[in-house]
Amino acid sequence: MRRLVIDNGAVLTCDGEDRYLARGRIVVRGGRIAQVMDSPDGRADVPGAPPGGVADEDCDRVDAGGCIIIPGLVNCHTHLWLSLLRGALDDLTLFPWLRRLGPLTNELSDAEVLRATYFGIAESLLSGTTCLCECCRYAPDVSAQVAAALGCRLVVGGMPPTELFGAPLPHDYGHLVARTRRALDIPGGDRGLISVWMGAHSVYNCSADFLQDAKRAADMHDCDFYIHLAECRDEVDVIRERYGRTPVQYAADLGLLDRRTVAVHCVWLTDDDIRLFRRTGARMAHCPVSNAKLGSGVAPVTRYRAAGITVGLGTDSMVSNNTLSMFQEMRFAVLIQRAVRQDVALTASDALRMATIEAARTLGLEREIGSIESGKQADLVLLRSTRPGPVTKERALSDVVYAAQRDEIEAVYVAGERVVSRGRLTRLADTERWERIRGERPLE
Ligand SMILES: [Zn+2]
Structure with a gap:
């Protein structure tokens, strides 16, 4: 070169x-x-x-x-494969939103994943994002193929649900893991553009056995583990009702939280939960626009940062954002803290670092990008x-x-x-x- x-x-x-x-x-x-x-x-x-x-x-x-x-901006959480559904479900809170999204996404072909990912990566590159963490339900190798073809860095893996609020969903984790591994071998990925992880959707839409199996698979393959966690009050209520503890405590008790874990959203954490993050070294992806749009709340991100937790910014998908602009995400991250929490501690410099070096640290790529x-x-x-x-x-x-x-x-x-x-x-x-x-x- x-x-x-x-x-x-x-x-x-x-x-x-x-x-x-x-x-x-x-x-x-x-x-x-x-x-x-x-x-x-x-x-x-x-x-x-x-x-x-x-x-x-x-x-x-x-x-x-x-x-x-x-x-280059680093987007710590998105679902590019949902890009063709932009604008489909604009006015719902998270749990009703997921119930409506489920039937629209329960079967997607590789060709549909490929097209959606193409539009997502194109929009990301054109808005200055050079690395994305793509959270798949299907075909991570297809996502990697599009990223490598467009010259974008991608950190990709699968985080499937095993049920939708009690209704079992078909899934084949072994197949997903195999396709995740295949993502490392696609042409162009050998330039270091593609890396992989393994994960599970959430503590409320996955069985305990599955969550532990998925974490074991990540450890076995020497990969990071990703999960949505403590995203909204409904999640806190459901987990407290089922297991008598907070989502973070439940995840910790299952052995899901350690230095190789990235938890996405983390809006509703108790002081004990924050201490658990600090003690385990688990990292966070903060998605302020998505959390606001779905009515989930405003994560007290300055407290997390003050506690020494690594926090990177992410847009989430085009169904809950509805752009993949990290410029918008940086701006909103600062403004929402000021508007809602009257907290001016988060500065422009902090926001840029959360979209660059701290985002890279969240994804385990701080030595490279x-x-x-x-x-x-x-x-x-x-x-x-x-x-x-x-x-x-x-x-x-x-x-x-x-x-x-x-x-x-x-x-x-x-x-x-x-x-x-x-x-x-x-x-x-x-x-x-x-x-x-x-x-x-x-x-x-
Ligand atoms: Zn997500």
Whole structure:
């Protein structure tokens, strides 16, 4: 892969020191960031290059003057396979919503999963998300295939329900695990784009035996374990009625919570529940828009962070959000705390970190992605800064979290490859193939 040098952008690194470079230079080699430094004159030669600079044929140069550069955004929770149902169930709380969603999703073909995933990944890349955690019920290998084809990083696994509020659902976990493993072998995934996990839907729609089997399968395959947990008050009531404890306590008693566990939502936690998270090292995916839209509540996320729990942001699906924009998610995460809890402790910087480095930590990928620093994958978003006034670190943060829109994205890079260029997905050159995926031509 050719060397890439991106000069003159205002860089929010999201690294350990939260460095800001007013005019930065990012050097990329082999898909990874080789160097991040100030570029005061914007004309310095590429480090290690012969005197006089690097010939154009050896190196792609990008002048990012007038752009803010952030790490690629990381979406910690979504269900891309539901993307074609956007707008289908807009005005229900979680449990009635799930009852209505069930019959719409109990049988989906690989072709339907593929089309829905295509639209979800396209929307994600076009809005600056370079890595998603996709929570499947079917065909994780198909999701991985689409992600690799579009050049998107995907952390994929299955979290099936075994029942819908007492009515048993057919499921074959062994088959799902086999297809999850297969996701690692799809063409293009070998560039490190695809990683896998295993999981279960929830403590209220899975049997205890199944939950423990699924956690054992994750441990056996050396994978993280994912589950929706403590999402709404109805869940707390149902679990208390069935088992006499909180959802978090019940999950802990089944052995589901440890350092390899990611719990999604976590809206209703007691002080003891928070201590359990801290003690076990379990991580959280926080989905404020979905929690608001489904009337589930507002997670006290500043308390979780203060307790030392790792929390990353996620959009959830297009049926409960209804976009996959991490820009919207960052903004809403901050504003909802202020509006509902009168809590201003969560800042723009916190929101950006929860969508980048802390999201990467939630997914166990913090050594590879989530910040702009040497050695990491070159997953980058360049935003055109068109608003008047000088750009400072505070101003850049403020613009990214409170004001940025998807049409300001100049370019998106994944592993050093430009996968989005001014609102266009660069991998779509083979139009016939994509017409088949979009359903405009029959699949072969
Ligand atoms: Zn979910």
